[in-house]
Amino acid sequence: MENQYPVRFLNRMKNMLNSNEYVLFVKSLHQDSLKGLRVNTLKISSDDFLSFSPFTLSQVPWVENGFYYSKHERPGKHPYHEAGLYYIQEPSAMAVAPLLAPEPGEKVLDLAAAPGGKTGQLAEQMMGKGLLVANEIVPSRAKILAENVERLGIANALVTSESPQSLAKRLPQFFDRILLDAPCSGEGMFRKDEQARIEWSEENVWMCARRQAEILNCAAQMLRPGGTLIYSTCTFSSEENEQLIEEFLDQHPGFSLIPLPLKPGFSRGNPEWTHLKDEKIKGTVRVWPHIAQGEGHFMALLKKESFSSDEEEIQSCNGMKKKHRNAKSRDKSVKSALKKTINVFKEFCTAFDWNPSFDLSIERITLFGEQLYLLPEGSPDLEEMRVLRAGLHLGTLKKNRFEPSHALALSFPRWAQVPSVSYRADQKEIESYLKGETLPSPGDNGWVLIQVDGFPLGWGKRIDGIIKNHYPKGLRKNI
Numbered sequence: 001m002e003n004q005y006p007v008r009f010l011n012r013m014k015n016m017l018n019s020n021e022y023v024l025f026v027k028s029l030h031q032d033s034l035k036g037l038r039v040n041t042l043k044i045s046s047d048d049f050l051s052f053s054p055f056t057l058s059q060v061p062w063v064e065n066g067f068y069y070s071k072h073e074r075p076g077k078h079p080y081h082e083a084g085l086y087y088i089q090e091p092s093a094m095a096v097a098p099l100l101a102p103e104p105g106e107k108v109l110d111l112a113a114a115p116g117g118k119t120g121q122l123a124e125q126m127m128g129k130g131l132l133v134a135n136e137i138v139p140s141r142a143k144i145l146a147e148n149v150e151r152l153g154i155a156n157a158l159v160t161s162e163s164p165q166s167l168a169k170r171l172p173q174f175f176d177r178i179l180l181d182a183p184c185s186g187e188g189m190f191r192k193d194e195q196a197r198i199e200w201s202e203e204n205v206w207m208c209a210r211r212q213a214e215i216l217n218c219a220a221q222m223l224r225p226g227g228t229l230i231y232s233t234c235t236f237s238s239e240e241n242e243q244l245i246e247e248f249l250d251q252h253p254g255f256s257l258i259p260l261p262l263k264p265g266f267s268r269g270n271p272e273w274t275h276l277k278d279e280k281i282k283g284t285v286r287v288w289p290h291i292a293q294g295e296g297h298f299m300a301l302l303k304k305e306s307f308s309s310d311e312e313e314i315q316s317c318n319g320m321k322k323k324h325r326n327a328k329s330r331d332k333s334v335k336s337a338l339k340k341t342i343n344v345f346k347e348f349c350t351a352f353d354w355n356p357s358f359d360l361s362i363e364r365i366t367l368f369g370e371q372l373y374l375l376p377e378g379s380p381d382l383e384e385m386r387v388l389r390a391g392l393h394l395g396t397l398k399k400n401r402f403e404p405s406h407a408l409a410l411s412f413p414r415w416a417q418v419p420s421v422s423y424r425a426d427q428k429e430i431e432s433y434l435k436g437e438t439l440p441s442p443g444d445n446g447w448v449l450i451q452v453d454g455f456p457l458g459w460g461k462r463i464d465g466i467i468k469n470h471y472p473k474g475l476r477k478n479i
């Protein structure tokens with residue numbers, strides 16, 4: 001096994017770790033990576049899920065709603081996955097978002113968010129209140145992020161696909177909390193990702209460190225004074241971890257490092273791997289595969305104590321703020337189109353026998369072409385931004401008719417009091433529905449929410465005893 005790993009990588013690890021630790025570390029590379037799922041507490045509590053979970057689960061020590069499952073199980077193929085009851089997530093990766101601890105009502109940014117594991121955790125902690133911007137620079141990955149946001153039933157997220165630089169220009173000092181799970185050399189994922197091993201080079205480690213410094217700088221610009229920022233990687237190299245944080249603190253005197261708590265399985269960051277050897281670096285956290293039941297990870301929590309002394313940052317902030325205020329006003333024709341659309345949506349709600357609890361005022365509703373969205377509270381001006389989801393996608397306006405979106409279906413709670421049909425997870429109707437087939441079902445004509453054990457899966461439209469399938473074509477599969 002050792003020789004499947006780049007020799008230069010192993011030598012670097014030998015230099016970092018003492019000889020006993022190095023032996024244990026290499027031994028851990030022989031072991032299978034661990035599989036994890038995180039219960040989506042936006043939809044169900046861990047205890048409730050455990051009471052009927054079809055999987056054998058054991059607790060991840062550092063996250064209440066995180067569990068290991070055996071490599072023989074396939075939770076990603078179960079209908080509960082399609083209903084968003086959980087997210088398949090590497091156990092160490094679950095550690096980061098809870099340490100940022102966003103609160104309901106805050107403005108939170110997940111700067112490098114795809115596929116969305118940590119976005120889901122931030123949303124759980126925000127409990128649907130406030131603004132969550134989930135950004136991913138690579139458009140194809142941003143699409144997957146948007147699908148996961150939808151499946152998890154997250155209603156208060158803006159999904160964007162911007163570079164950190166352009167986002168920082170638009171949103172200076174805007175966020176209360178920022179999570180930066182940086183693109184890295186991925187050494188911590190080597191045992192589960194052969195491609196990462198093949199692509200590894202020392203030059204790439206250095207390139208990643210430079211890129212991380214740039215992205216972290218952008219994140220710093222977007223944080224409000226008093227706000228907190230968590231930086232994480234899934235790599236072992238000190239250049240991308242302790243050294244990067246040391247350099248950042250040196251160049252940003254307005255920031256301080258907040259020592260992270262040591263949860264079971266966590267280890268301290270090592271000042272010996274930095275240039276200044278400052279003890280405060282011990283406030284960062286490492287997750288090692290030879291110590292914890294998870295892959296390699298690094299985390300550092302930073303606080304912006306004061307306004308940055310960086311003149312350029314302050315100037316760019318002032319300029320952008322003016323632009324936001326000006327762009328806020330909407331012209332009359334847009335307002336009247338919105339009012340009409342809101343009325344069409346209200347007609348749909350009445351026909352569906354549903355009284356939505358959310359704010360349907362014109363400030364919270366936006367139209368992208370024919371697509372109607374409920375904006376999260378505190379949304380910035382979205383003009384000229386690459387936005388994949390502007391909050392909760394309510395549906396599509398089709399010639400004065402309203403067609404509800406899949407995202408809206410998945411945002412309903414369990415056993416919602418609306419026209420619906422529920423099947424048990426093991427009933428053949430569930431398989432048929434997820435394949436895109438029609439379902440025989442007596443009852444009134446109109447939209448129905450299809451549920452698995454009371455959890456929404458998607459839409460159907462009943463006409464004369466047959467439910468026409470509205471499960472999105474792109475999601476249909478054999479499970």
Ligand code: SAM
Pocket residue numbers: 093111112113114115116117118119136137138141163164181182183184211215
């Ligand atoms: N936080 C995600 C999660 O928990 O599911 C994983 C994020 S992954 C470690 C890092 C992300 O950074 C990738 O999706 C990658 O496409 C993105 N990325 C790559 N280059 C970037 C850049 N220059 N700026 C910002 N993000 C970048």
